[in-house]
Amino acid sequence: MSNSENGERDPATGHPRPPRREFKARGSFVTRCEGCNLPELNCLCPYQVKADSIAQVWLLTHSIEHFKPTNTGRLIGDVLTQTRVFTWYRTAPDEELAALLEDPRYAPFVIFPDDQPDYAERVVDINAVHTVKQQARIPVFVILDGTWRQARRMFRKSPYLDALPVLPLRTERETRYRLRKPASKAHLCTAEVAIELLRQSGDENAADVLDDYFDVFNDSYAESRYYRKIAQPTAAMQRLLDRKG
Template sequence: MSRYCSQCGKAHKACICDNIVALNSLIELIILQHPTEEHRPMGTARILSLSLANSRLFVGEDFREHEELNQLLTEPDVQHFVLYPNDVSRSAREISLSEGQKIRIILLDGTWKKAYKMWQVNTQLHHLPSLHLPEDLTGNYRIRKAPSENALSTVEAGFHVLNIMQPDNDFSPLLDAFEAMIDYQIQQMPAGVFERNYSS
């Protein structure tokens, strides 16, 4: 019998499936997950892919020859964006849904260094318009060191972009599942470890 849940991929004792709520979204998310993130106990991309039927998760670093992804990118009448801040990225607040419009947003799941490498390698993404989130957002990834206060986990980034572009929908269950996952991991730490290593 496998030590890991077949659905969420986490160890059975750390399974997050009970905290997952099925959500509807007009926007489709495509998550490109670096292989080093796939089995991390604290990885968050799986929360998005399990919660949102309108999402896809692909694991790898170089997707230039990834048949399914590249077919999706050539579909007509679909607006594709990459959530990746850079000098020419637009604010997610500038993008609005209109009737009959289909939008896909690509998220890069990995550390900042790994995400940068994925962006460099996957040149087929470079012609797509890129988006950034508001700079005043703060992350709550309490058990993982972040390069700055506004660095977000993948599930937080997905939540905020969906929340901004579909304000009438309630995507808060994504953050609820995220918080439950973090709380469980903190509970497994020896006394004092969290306060010593992660508290400010």
């Protein structure tokens, strides 16, 4: 029976969880926390802090990413309460996503590089986000959650995204993600993309909370790979604990 059939839902989004499959990669034998999916040795749960933001993040997640404990998209939902997560389907959009894309309350932007001429007329900059705020609409960052190769396929094979403005992320930030080796330091992971977008669009507090939470995830997972427990809170851990009071 699938998780959607037995009623299991993501506590961060309220949406049905995607069907689980047995995790076969390195670390599949590790006992993981049911709340954060990290090894219990360095559980993330004590450091989860919620933050409000004007902008929302909608993740369009490749089905394979749902099963990777190293996926950082889930961190966004842990922090931002209004995050929505949709599984990418090539043939048709998620019905809820399709309805939301037509909802005039929202102003969605698909986050993607502006490196090809065939969609140049759709490209906007961060000022467009500030403009829709002034129009009392809710800016939405539609982030394609997958590898770079998967994201390009998702962008090209999703006609229901073709009407959306394309917002490329322009940042000097280099990735701090330690759990997968990127082709370039300029290739940020999903959580880092969200952090920079939030910061540039004026949601600095939410960006700071997510940035600290990302660092805690990064350090906790990396240490757990070597079965090492973090004995003393890192600076990011302490800031999150202080926020919780």
